[in-house]
Amino acid sequence: MNMPSSDLLPDTTVAALRSTVDSAFPRTIEELKSLVAIPGVAWATFDPAELDRSAEAVASLVRSTGITDVRILRMDNNGTPGGPAVVARRPAAAGKPTILLYAHHDVQPPGERDLWESEPFVAEERDGRLYGRGAADDKAGIMAHIAAVRAVSEVLGEDLGLGITLFIEGEEEAGSPTFRSFLEEHRELLRSDVIVVADSSNWKVGIPALTTSLRGLVDGVIEVRVLEHAVHSGMFGGPVLDAPTLLARLIATLHDDDGSVAIQGLVSNDDADVNYAEADYRADASVLDGVQLAGTGSLASRLWTKPALSIIGIDAPGVAVSSNTLLPTARAKFSLRLAPGQEPQKAMAAVERHVRSHAPFGATVTFTPGESGNPFSTDTTRPAAQIALWALQTAWGTQAVEAGIGGSIPFIADLTVVYPEAQILVTGVEDPDSRAHSANESLHLGEFNRAVLAEALMLARLNAGG
Structure with missing residues (x-):
């Protein structure tokens, strides 16, 4: 790996950024706690006023960096206003690049209160971690941007000519329904040379990571119908199988005996070269003792460069309200993660072909396609990626x-x-x-400090050239 020359950023500048980030860190944490206290959920069933309050709080924080061009913008989504996005710009000096810093201020719903060890929207420090909904995903991403911009502005002063645009979205957890139209509407306002999306994870505590690939996604609903209407299971059961049973048989065809996805025509590669120890995966994923892992190839490939299919919902009567009845229909929602290089449209078509060709006992199968998203991969030999890898290594020391x-x-x-x-x-x-989206979501404060430093170093290096 050919890293950029460290001559572009003197050791004195690195030390000054480290000292500035450290001295400002208590303030950074207190401001993060204030953001966590705002329950801004971009779902129709939650109070939109809290999302507006969250956007105003973020805009105020952005202004504290010295950036004065700060706006709260939103797009219309079929008559419904989209989530408020905060957009701020610091123009680039002549010959300097512009970097766009993305994060999102909306959060997931808190879920069941009994599963939390503390109040979801009251940030609480315990054992070096900060607990609360959004503490990690993604209000820490916002504060990493804010703290890094402050640090590099303080250390470089008038030498900072880098153009900086902050784009803090307000509907990511709701699927970013107006994102594309927002980009099209504000294409020039958001145009930049480098885009940093602070919405991922590091490898483990003590080891940073640059996310180089993401799987794509398609989902949809499979319905199985066997009867015109429900009938008595004693009077008619035996010659015909009920819909939930046939749905289960259809779902079982989606994987081979070893647990690999059995749908023909999907991209699948075993080329991830990172060693992810099985013991670490079992601990990270909370796999129960005795449960065998599915699929073939390296664990990293099974996670990153191969498809993975899950059934994430089933419509059938609950056990508490069940009766001795042959059910005429049953539905399941599938979620299929796609390997980099896979076209979502082709993947959706492959799933439909599979379920129709595997209709059990001649049952009527209805396939309803849902959402889709493309996979992503990056070229880490390009200059900005090399600078990012250098910054991460410098901040973490590994x-x-x-x-x-x-x-x-x-x-x-x-x-x-x-x-x-x-x-x-x-x-x-x-x-x-960190348990993003789950109860007891948390942020490791030591790792957060290093993430802020890494971004400040990256900004300084981009400002210096490379």
Whole structure:
């Protein structure tokens, strides 16, 4: 790996940035706690006023960096206003590049209160971690941007000519429904040379990562129908199988005996070269003792460069309200993660072909396609990626892992289409125990400090050239 010359950033500047980030860190944490206290959820069933309050709080924080061009913008989504996005700009000096810093201020719903050890929207420090909904995903991403811009502005002063645009979205957890139209509407306002998406994870505590690939996603609903209407299971059971049983048989065809996805025509590669120990995976994923792992090839490939299919919902009567009845219909929702290089439309068509050709006992199968998103991969030999890897290594004191992520961030594909010339870097503040989207979401404060420093170093290096 050919890293850029460290001559572009003197050791004195590195030391000054480290000292500035450290001295400002208590303030950074207190401001993060204030953001966590705002329950801004971009779902129709939650109070939209809290989302507006969250956007105003973020805008105020951005102004505290010295950036004065700060706006709260939103798009219309079929008559419904989209989530409020904060957009701020610091123009580039002549000959300097512009970097766009992305994060999102909306959060997931808190879920069941009994599962939390503390109040979801009251940030609480315990054992070196900060607990609360959004503490990691993604209000820490916002504060990493804010703290890094402050640090580099303080250290470089008038020598800072780098153009900086902050784009803090307000509907990511709701699927970013107006994201593409927002980009199209504000294409020039958001145009940049480098885009940093702070919405991913590091390898583990003590080891940073640059996310180099993301799986794509398609989902949909499979319905099985066997009867015109429900009938008595004693009077008619035997010659015909009920819909939930046939649905289960159909679902079972989606995987081979070893647990690999059995759908023909999907891209699958065993080329991830990072060693992910099975013991670490079992601990990170909370796999129960005795449960065998599915699939073939390296664990990293199974997570990053191969497809993975899950059934994430089933419509059938609950046990508490069940009766001795042959059910005429049953439905299941599938979620299929796609390997880099897979076209979502072809993957959706492959799933439909499979379920129709495997209709059990001649049952009527209805396939309803849902959402789709493209996979993503980055070229780490490009200058901005090399600078990011250097910054991560300098901040952590250990070499960064070039890691894939099994999850999907579909809007990144929109960024690649609208800004094909931009280098897109996916970074993050989370670690395997952050539990984003789950109860007891948390942020490792030591890792967060290093993430802020890494971004400040990256900004300084981009300002210096490279």
